[in-house]
Amino acid sequence: MRAMAAVSFGSPEVLTLIELPDPQAGPGEVRVRVMAAGVMPFDCGIRRGEPPASLKPRLPVVPGNEFAGVIDQVGDGVTDFAAGDEVLGFTMLNGYAEYVTVGADQIVRKPPGMPWAVAGGFSGNTQGAHMALRALDVGAGDTVLIHGAAGGLGTAAIQVALAWGAKTVIGTASEPNHDYLRSLGAIPVRYGDGLAERVREIAPDGVDAVLDAAGPEALQASVALVKDLNQIRTMVSFELAQALGVPSLSGTRTAERLRGLVDLYALGKLKIHLRQVLPLHRAADAHRMVESGHGRGKIVLSVG
Known part of the structure; x- marks a missing residue:
C-alpha cells in the first residue's frame, strides 16, 4: 500500500x-x-x-x-x-x-x-472539543469563551457548546474570521492587547468556562476572566497551564463519544x-x- x-x-x-x-x-x-x-x-x-x-x-x-x-x-x-x-x-x-x-x-x-x-x-477536533467542554461542565445558560475559535477545534467547540444550551459563546480570532464566527453563532473578539477588557464588555459578569486553543497570551488573559481556574482548559499551552494552576485536560476518545457527535452532525447542529x-x-x-x-x-x- x-x-x-x-x-x-x-x-x-x-x-x-x-x-x-x-x-x-x-x-x-x-x-x-x-x-x-x-x-x-x-x-x-x-x-x-x-x-x-x-x-x-x-x-x-x-x-x-x-x-x-x-x-x-x-x-x-x-x-x-x-x-x-x-x-x-x-x-x-x-x-x-x-x-x-x-x-x-x-x-x-x-x-x-x-x-x-x-x-x-x-473525529479528532470534535472529540477534543467534546472532552474539554465535558470537563468544564458546559451546559444551559453558560457563557463560554473559546480561544482560537476559527480553527478546526474551535469551530467544533462553538457548535457543541451551543447544542448543549450555552447562552453566549465568545470566540477569539483574527478579524478576517469574525463574520465566519458570527455565522456559527459566536460573538467574535480580536486577539491582542486589551483582550480581557474586550471580553468583559460582552460578559461583564465574567465567563463560566474557557477553552484555549490559541496559546499563552490567550491563556494568561483567561485567568483574569474566571472565578475558578478549574473552569479553564488548554489544548496547547501545557507548561504555562501547570505554572498558573490550570488543570490539565484528561479523557479518551471513544466510539460512544464519536457516535453522539455524528448524531449532532446528522441533526444539522455540527458542521x-x-x-x-x-x-x-x-x-x-x-x-x-x-x-x-x-x-x-x-x-x-x-x-x-
Missing part, C-alpha cells in the same frame, strides 16, 4: 510517499480502505519527533489519527461491522495510508450524506468547514498549513 511516512524526524519535508505491506486485521479489528484522513497538530508533533510519552514510534512512522473509509476485512470476533460498511474513526498513527487496521471499538458508521472529506476530518482538501502526496503542504496557525476549518488528505 502507499503511505506518507516520516522517514526521519524533522520539518515537513521528511514526509515521503513510500510502499508498505498491507496490514491485516487481527482479532477484534477491522481493516479500512481509507478514503480521507484529517490532519491534526498531533500529527505534526509525531513528524517532529515529539510524541506523547506513552507513544514511542519507530521510523519510518506514518502519522494520521483520524480517518474515514470502507471496511474491507473483518477480524475474528467482530460482529457489529462487515465488509463494505462505510465508517469513520480514530487511531494514534497510520491514517495517512491506503489501509489502516483498528479495533472495532474505534469506529462508527458514516452517515450516508456525510462527504468523505468531512468524515475523514471529523465541519473544510479549509482545504489535498491529495495524499501533499501531506507536507498540509502540515505547513496546520503549523502556520492561520486559516479556518479543517485540512484533509484525500486518499482513496
